[in-house]
Amino acid sequence: MAGLVSELKFLVPWGHIAAKAWGSPQGRPVLCLHGWLDNANTFSKLIPLLPKDCYYMALDFAGHGLSSHRPAGCPYYLIDHVSDVRRVAAYYANTSTALKWNRFSLMGHSMGGTVAGMFACIFPELVDKLILVESCGFYPSPQEWEKILYGHRIVIDNLLNVDGKQHQALRVRSSEKALQRLLEANNDLTEESGKILLERGATKVPGGLVYNRDIRLLSHTSHPTHIEYQVNYVKKIQADVLMIIAQDGIFTKQSPEHLSEYSVIIQEAFRASRKEHFQYAEVSGNHFVHLNEPEVVAGIVSTFLNNNQNLKAKL
Numbered sequence: 001m002a003g004l005v006s007e008l009k010f011l012v013p014w015g016h017i018a019a020k021a022w023g024s025p026q027g028r029p030v031l032c033l034h035g036w037l038d039n040a041n042t043f044s045k046l047i048p049l050l051p052k053d054c055y056y057m058a059l060d061f062a063g064h065g066l067s068s069h070r071p072a073g074c075p076y077y078l079i080d081h082v083s084d085v086r087r088v089a090a091y092y093a094n095t096s097t098a099l100k101w102n103r104f105s106l107m108g109h110s111m112g113g114t115v116a117g118m119f120a121c122i123f124p125e126l127v128d129k130l131i132l133v134e135s136c137g138f139y140p141s142p143q144e145w146e147k148i149l150y151g152h153r154i155v156i157d158n159l160l161n162v163d164g165k166q167h168q169a170l171r172v173r174s175s176e177k178a179l180q181r182l183l184e185a186n187n188d189l190t191e192e193s194g195k196i197l198l199e200r201g202a203t204k205v206p207g208g209l210v211y212n213r214d215i216r217l218l219s220h221t222s223h224p225t226h227i228e229y230q231v232n233y234v235k236k237i238q239a240d241v242l243m244i245i246a247q248d249g250i251f252t253k254q255s256p257e258h259l260s261e262y263s264v265i266i267q268e269a270f271r272a273s274r275k276e277h278f279q280y281a282e283v284s285g286n287h288f289v290h291l292n293e294p295e296v297v298a299g300i301v302s303t304f305l306n307n308n309q310n311l312k313a314k315l
Contacts, residue, residue, distance in 0.1 A: 007066075008057070010088055015068025017084055018060040020200075022047045027055035029092070029104035030305070031085065033112030034058065035134075036220065037213055039065030039200040042109055046290045049298035051305050054105075059088065061115075063214035065200040075159050076220035078139065081115045082122065089126060105129035105305065106239075109290055110250075114139045117237075124238040131301060132243045133290050134250060136266040138230045140259055151221075158219035170210040178202055178209040188286040196291065227265060234269040240277045241270055242304040244297055248286040279304060 008019040020040040030050075034042045040058035047056045060067040061081050070076060085106075092101035106127055108116030113135020120127040120137070130137070141148065173181065175198075182194045182201075189197070202209040225233075245251050251263040270278040281300050285293050 010091060012062075012068070012084070012087060014062075014071050017062065017068070017088065018066035019088070020044075020058050020060075022056040023052065023054060025055050027053050028305075029101050030054045030056045030129075031088070031104055031106050032056055032058035033081075033085070033106065033108040033115050034061065034064070035110030035112050037064065037217060038109070038197055039212075041065070041196050041200045042288075042291050043107075044196055044291075046294040046298060046301070049294055050302050054305060057088075059085070060200065061112075063217050065212060069214040070216070073163060074216075075155065076214070076217050078111070078114060078220070079118070081111075082118050085115060085119050086123065089123075102126070103128045105131070107131035107133065107301070108135055108137075109133040110135050110287065113137055118233075120239050121233045121236040124236050127237075127239040129305065130237065130239040130241045131304065132241070133297065134244065134246055134287050136243065136251070136263055137237075137241075137270075138225070138233065138266060140262040141225055141227060141230075155219050155221045159216060162216050162219065170205075172205055172208045172210055174208045178211070186288075188288045188292075190288075190292050193288055193291045227262065230266065231269040234266065235273045237270075237274065240279075240304070240307065241274050242279045242281070242301070243267065243270065244281045244283060244289075244300060246283055246285045246287060246289045248284075249289070250287050 004023050006021045008021055009016040010019065018040070032040070032043045032047070034040060039060050043056070043058045047058075050056065062084060063069045063076055070080075089101050089104065103126055106116040106120060106129070108114070108131070110133075113132040114137065116130060117132065117135070117137025120130050179191070179194050179198060182198060183189055183191065198209070201213065202211050245263065251259050267280060283289060283296050283300070285296050290297050
């Protein structure tokens with residue numbers, strides 16, 4: 001697997017979507033989606049531990065990693081990331097080569113899991129397996145409508161504020177300072193994990209590093225949907241589903257109350273809808289367990305990806 005790593009670019013109207021791939025393109029396709037402000041390297045330690053007969057492609061979402069930023073003045077809506085996943089899948093479904101992505105697996109961490117869950121609802125016929133790492137597949141919504149409106153107001157005001165600063169020079173940091181800033185912003189990352197993310201998350205310039213991410217991402221909007229709608233969304237999913245939650249992650253009892261309660265509601269919706277096609281695993285570790293300690297989740301993910309493969313091979 002280590003010798004079969006490639007870099008890809010998919011042309012889009014505003015530039016390109018970058019991706020990192022592991023394995024043979026003829027393998028079973030698994031599309032991997034990273035979390036907010038992260039990049040494709042979030043899977044760099046996990047994927048080499050997974051089944052070798054798969055072709056793993058990890059995207060850099062727009063504005064992240066090595067992908068182009070969205071056009072000036074455009075906010076980052078979560079549903080647009082879903083659209084970008086469709087662009088990539090459509091490219092492979094329509095290719096003239098033997099590789100056909102008519103059905104594929106999705107693995108998403110955190111925000112990437114939300115994108116994966118929404119994609120599996122909107123395009124259920126395309127997804128055969130859905131792996132959610134520290135994600136419920138949807139974005140928890142405030143229950144009070146006033147909070148939803150206030151959230152939209154903050155996003156719009158912040159976007160206008162950022163627009164006025166777009167032409168300012170990017171801040172240059174030394175390698176040490178860039179890593180320190182990243183770790184201070186997310187204390188779940190180990191120093192090693194932070195360095196891995198910075199490989200795609202920053203660019204070398206005279207004097208040090210500049211972050212690649214679009215500053216507008218700090219005001220991204222998820223367009224949260226009421227929990228009752230989300231429970232119904234689950235019913236549209238046709239894929240086998242694996243949800244992995246870390247004991248010290250974002251859905252623990254120590255997290256804001258609505259997050260832990262929200263997780264339970266979505267889990268029960270999956271159990272009711274997918275029945276034996278839903279698997280839940282709680283593991284030791286924090287929100288970045290897949291990057292900090294990939295061996296903790298690798299066996300669970302591998303078994304899930306291999307489910308039904310032996311049967312299909314005999315048919």
